[in-house]
Amino acid sequence: MKRWIMIGLMIMMAALAGCGVPNAKQPGEAKPANKSSDNATEITVAGNGGKIEKAIREVIAPKFEEKYGIKVNFVPGLSGEILSKVELQKNAPQYDVAIYVPLDVQRAADKGLAEPLDPSAIPNMTKVDPRFVAVDKIGVPAFGLVIAPAYNTKTFEKNGWKPITSWNDLIRPDYKGKTAFADIANDWGFALLYNLANANGGSLDNLEPGLKKAKELASYSDTFYKNSTQMMPAMQQGAADVTVMGSYAIAELIDSGVPLKMVIPKEGAPLQAFSATVVKNAPHKKAAMDFINFLISEESQKQIAENGFYPVLKGMKAAPKYEKSIGLKESDPVFRPDFKKMAEIREQWTDRWAKEVTPELGKKVKK
Amino acid sequence: MEPVRYDDRQEIISLPLQPAAARKRRNWKKYLYAGLLLLPLLLFILGFFVVPMLYILYLSFIEMKGETNAVYSIGNYIQFFTDPYYLHSLWLTIKVSLYTVIVSLLLGYPVALTMAKCSPRVRGLLTLLVASPLLISIVVRNFGWYLLLLPNGTIHQLLTSLGITESPPKLLFSEAGVVIGLSNAYLPFMILSIATSLYNIDPSLEKAAAILGAGPLRSFVSITLPLSLPGIVSGIVLVFSMSMSAYVTPALMGGANVPMLPVVAYDQIINLLRWTYGSAVSYVLLGITLAIVTIFTRMMERGRYREVFR
Numbered sequence: 001m002k003r004w005i006m007i008g009l010m011i012m013m014a015a016l017a018g019c020g021v022p023n024a025k026q027p028g029e030a031k032p033a034n035k036s037s038d039n040a041t042e043i044t045v046a047g048n049g050g051k052i053e054k055a056i057r058e059v060i061a062p063k064f065e066e067k068y069g070i071k072v073n074f075v076p077g078l079s080g081e082i083l084s085k086v087e088l089q090k091n092a093p094q095y096d097v098a099i100y101v102p103l104d105v106q107r108a109a110d111k112g113l114a115e116p117l118d119p120s121a122i123p124n125m126t127k128v129d130p131r132f133v134a135v136d137k138i139g140v141p142a143f144g145l146v147i148a149p150a151y152n153t154k155t156f157e158k159n160g161w162k163p164i165t166s167w168n169d170l171i172r173p174d175y176k177g178k179t180a181f182a183d184i185a186n187d188w189g190f191a192l193l194y195n196l197a198n199a200n201g202g203s204l205d206n207l208e209p210g211l212k213k214a215k216e217l218a219s220y221s222d223t224f225y226k227n228s229t230q231m232m233p234a235m236q237q238g239a240a241d242v243t244v245m246g247s248y249a250i251a252e253l254i255d256s257g258v259p260l261k262m263v264i265p266k267e268g269a270p271l272q273a274f275s276a277t278v279v280k281n282a283p284h285k286k287a288a289m290d291f292i293n294f295l296i297s298e299e300s301q302k303q304i305a306e307n308g309f310y311p312v313l314k315g316m317k318a319a320p321k322y323e324k325s326i327g328l329k330e331s332d333p334v335f336r337p338d339f340k341k342m343a344e345i346r347e348q349w350t351d352r353w354a355k356e357v358t359p360e361l362g363k364k365v366k367k
Numbered sequence: 368m369e370p371v372r373y374d375d376r377q378e379i380i381s382l383p384l385q386p387a388a389a390r391k392r393r394n395w396k397k398y399l400y401a402g403l404l405l406l407p408l409l410l411f412i413l414g415f416f417v418v419p420m421l422y423i424l425y426l427s428f429i430e431m432k433g434e435t436n437a438v439y440s441i442g443n444y445i446q447f448f449t450d451p452y453y454l455h456s457l458w459l460t461i462k463v464s465l466y467t468v469i470v471s472l473l474l475g476y477p478v479a480l481t482m483a484k485c486s487p488r489v490r491g492l493l494t495l496l497v498a499s500p501l502l503i504s505i506v507v508r509n510f511g512w513y514l515l516l517l518p519n520g521t522i523h524q525l526l527t528s529l530g531i532t533e534s535p536p537k538l539l540f541s542e543a544g545v546v547i548g549l550s551n552a553y554l555p556f557m558i559l560s561i562a563t564s565l566y567n568i569d570p571s572l573e574k575a576a577a578i579l580g581a582g583p584l585r586s587f588v589s590i591t592l593p594l595s596l597p598g599i600v601s602g603i604v605l606v607f608s609m610s611m612s613a614y615v616t617p618a619l620m621g622g623a624n625v626p627m628l629p630v631v632a633y634d635q636i637i638n639l640l641r642w643t644y645g646s647a648v649s650y651v652l653l654g655i656t657l658a659i660v661t662i663f664t665r666m667m668e669r670g671r672y673r674e675v676f677r
Contacts, residue, residue, distance in 0.1 A: 080637045087640065107640065177518065183623045185638040222518070223540035223622030226630065230513060230619065239517040347639050355452045358623050362540075 040284035042071035043291060046085070047099030049076030050229070051248055052143055052274060055307040064294050070287050079104045079274075080185075086113050086279055095279045096288035099142065101187050102134030102272045106343040109138045114277035115285065122293040124313075132273040132312045134339050141273030142295045144310030145246045146326075146334055147191040148269040152241040154259045166265045167192075167199040170242060171213060176220040177365040180231040180240035183224040184353040191270055192217075192244050193349065194337070199267040204341045207349055211357065218360040235260070247326040251308035254325040262326050268333035273312050427646035443647030453631065453648070457655065460627045463542055463617075464610035467549040471606050472599070474550065475557035479598075480591075482558070483565035497558050500551070509548050509619045516544060516620075540622040548616040553609050557602040564598025565591070593672045600667050600676075604660050611656045628652045 045061075047053065053076045061072035077085070079101040086098055090113060100108060108114040117137050119125045125140060132141035151164050161174050170179070170192075182189035196217070197203060197210025218224070225231050228249075234240045235253055245253075250262045276295055278288045294300055301311040305319040310328070318327045328334060430442035447453045482493045500508065515521045516539040526535045538544045568591060576586040617627040628648060636645035668676045 078637070080640075084637050084640055084642075111640075185634050222537070223624050225622055226618045230510075230622075233514055234517060237514070237517055237519050239519045347641070350634075350639060354626065358626070361624050362537075 040070055040287035042073060043096040043284045043287045044073045044075060044094060045097040045099065045291065046075040046077060046082045046095045047097075047276075048079060048274060051252065051307050051309070052099060055143075055304055055309075059303045060295060060300050063299070064291060067294070068287070068290055070290070072291065079187075083108055083113070087111060090280065093279045093281050093283065096282040096284045097276055097291055098279050099274050099276045100139065101274060102139070102337075102339045103187065103190070103342055103346065105134040105139035105275045105277060106339040108277055109135045110343060113280050114138050115280055115282065117278065117289070117292075121286070121289045122296075124293050124296045127298075127313045128296060129312055129314045131271055131334075131336050132275075132310075133336075134272065134275050139275035139277045140292050140296060141275045141312040142292075143248070143274040143304055144271070144312045145248050145273065146264065146269045146271050146310075146328070147188055147195075147244065147246055148250070148262050148264055149242065149244050150250045150253075150260045150262045151243075152235070152238070152259055153261050155238070155241045163261075164242070164263050164265070167195045167267055168213065169265075170196075170244070171217045171220060173220060173364070175242050177222050177362075178239070178241045179217075179221045180234045180243040181217070181221060181224050182228050182231065182244070183226050184350050184357075185226070186228050188228060188244055188246060189224060190342070190346065190349075193353065194342070195265070195267065195270070199265070204338055204345065207345070211349070211352060214353070214357045215360045218357050219362070219364040222362050222365060224358065224361065247310070248308040251322050251326045255308075260325075264328070264332040264334060266333065268335045270337045271310075271334040272337065273310075423646045424650060426643050427650050429643045431641070431643055437643075443644050444651070446644070447647060447651055453628075456626050456628050456631050457651070459542075459625065460611055460629075460652070461655070461659070463545055463549070463625070463627060464607050466542070466546045467553065467610040468603050468607050470546055470550040471554045471557040472603065475554055475602065476561060476599075478558050479561035479565055479595075482562045483568075494559075494562075497555050501555055505552050505615050506619075508552065509616050512544075512548050512551065513539065513619055516547075539620065540624045542621070542625055544620040545617050545625050545627070548620040549610050549613055552613075552616060553606045556605045556609070560602040560605060561595055561598040564595045564601075568594045593675055596667065596672050596675050600664060604664060607663075608656050608660060611652065 045056065047056065053074060056072065057074050061074065065071050075082075075095065079099075082095075082098050083100060083104045086093070086095060086108065089095070098108070098114075105114070117125070117140065119137070122140065128141060132144055133139070134141065149164050149167070149170055155161075155178075156163065159174065161172075162169070164170065170181075181192055184190055184193065193210045193214055194204055194207060195210070196213040197207045200209035200213055202209035225234075228245075231240075231243060231245065232249065232253060235243055236256065236258055247262060250260055254260050276292045278285060278292065282288050296312060298313060298316070301313050301316060302319075305311045305316070305322070308319075308322055308326070310318055310326075317323070427443055428439055428441065429437050430440040431437055478493070478497065482490050482497075485493070517523070518539070522538075523535050526532050536543075538547065572590050572594075573586055576590055581589065612629055613627070614629040614633060617625050617630050618633075621627070621630075629652065632645045632648040632652065635641045635648060
């Protein structure tokens with residue numbers, strides 16, 4: 001018996017030793033792969049599932065392959081998941097291009113998980129509207145959006161509720177239990193927090209007023225959604241009448257016949273874009289840059305606009321079919337948030353939200 | 368001529384005379400074959416289970432001081448056990464798992480009993496029915512429950528249109544919703560393990576009980592139930608440990624209201640990129656689950672009905 005325990009222990013030790021070794025070796029191994037990047041036949045792109053996946057798989061990838069002879073493998077995932085995978089694989093990267101939300105572009109930059117981008121390799125970068133840029137020369141914006149409130153006009157008219165014009169209007173006993181807001185871990189949820197702060201005399205430096213308001217908001221809400229895809233059926237089935245979402249999701253709901261109205265509140269709404277980065281030490285760097293350049297070409301951006309995103313090039317506008325639902329006017333107070341600051345404070349406020357705001361959920365719904 | 372008589376004493380005497388060395392060699396060979404047959408599985412488990420688990424254990428003992436400065440410490444575990452938020456989440460996880468076990472036991476036992484009593488044809492059909500939910504991904508099943516339970520969803524509309532209630536009880540985004548989702552997902556495991564132990568009960572025992580004057584209830588309480596205990600225990604252990612580690616159901620059915628530990632660990636790792644703390648949370652979960660399961664099975668095996676487990 002003792003001998004078997006000894007053998008078991010030795011196997012475990014060997015396994016533990018094994019953990020360290022590949023990590024130490026791989027940076028050396030990864031190098032030869034880089035050299036062969038010039039004649040890449042395929043690249044791997046990781047990005048959000050759903051609309052981004054659809055646009056790339058159905059339109060952009062086939063055209064890119066036609067033009068460059070490079071096949072695109074698309075791996076769908078949430079932005080945070082992609083970032084943690086990229087971090088895990090940093091010694092042997094599997095992805096060439098990673099498409100993140102702006103906050104994760106910042107985190108990728110901070111952790112050294114993205115290649116610096118050379119504008120000469122991506123000539124279309126000069127045409128990009130700077131308001132969409134999260135981290136200059138690291139992430140190239142590609143799929144534009146605002147995060148904004150939206151409400152069901154039919155229910156609002158029926159009940160005679162005043163239209164929403166401010167972030168503070170989200171907190172009203174009228175529609176208690178009939179709201180769909182994302183949890184703090186989601187971008188839409190974090191946007192809710194800092195915009196409530198903005199609307200009440202706070203800022204990214206001081207989210208305290210936002211947290212206070214969020215507690216009130218929580219007391220009128222049944223839940224905060226862990227999974228943002230669950231918010232769509234909630235709006236469609238009429239389980240919720242008020243929400244905060246990305247404009248592309250609002251556009252999709254309106255497309256499917258839900259009578260929603262997107263609001264740019266008077267305090268402003270954050271304008272941003274899902275942005276493409278080249279993964280640090282990516283196996284096919286040059287092909288990855290070609291892909292990003294193609295992604296922000298006028299031709300591709302037109303297609304992306306057809307999928308409900310704002311095109312990111314200077315002078316381009318939302319697709320005509322979305323002009324009415326999510327089109328932005330010159331006078332709309334949209335702004336570019338400080339993503340660097342946001343990345344710094346996110347952890348701390350996520351913790352506080354979980355401990356202070358979440359317990360308030362539903363407290364005033366039953367009354 | 369004297370007939371040859373078979374002398375069985377001789378054979379008995381000759382048995383221990385077999386050389387000990389030969390026996391040992393045979394045993395050794397047996398182990399070798401068994402080892403070779405198990406080798407692929409052992410390698411697989413080692414590579415894809417043991418090594419990653421050890422790596423996560425190693426991570427859980429690293430404390431990050433700032434972005435780059437890592438030190439070995441038990442700080443992650445101290446943080447877990449001193450922060451009421453995480454302790455509450457641990458308690459919530461245990462509570463929801465216990466409810467799930469109770470619900471699936473109460474729903475599952477009658478089904479298992481029916482399966483044991485009916486004709487083989489019906490039993491085959493029932494087994495198929497019981498196992499059929501396992502053919503569908505748990506994500507899909509839980510999303511289905513989510514759509515049914517939504518305010519204004521199917522169940523809500525059914526209840527109000529039948530005039531049963533104006534404001535149906537809130538099932539979604541509550542512990543009740545998570546228990547519904549989990550019991551639905553893990554019920555087959557409970558039913559199948561109880562049914563297997565019911566099949567093994569000798570039917571003549573019940574006849575004997577009846578002859579001795581026991582009614583059906585007495586016979587069930589004194590014979591069937593105790594003899595099915597091994598199945599009940601393994602069902603409870605299976606359902607409890609799977610509920611403890613469930614991620615999809617609490618996230619879909621509980622929203623932010625039911626932060627069970629797997630959801631907390633996921634958030635730490637994926638959303639906050641705190642690998643080391645998330646690893647510690649996972650190991651606390653693993654340790655507590657193992658401890659509860661071990662104590663429970665020990666208690667059952669040494670309790671009143673220990674004879675059943677021999």
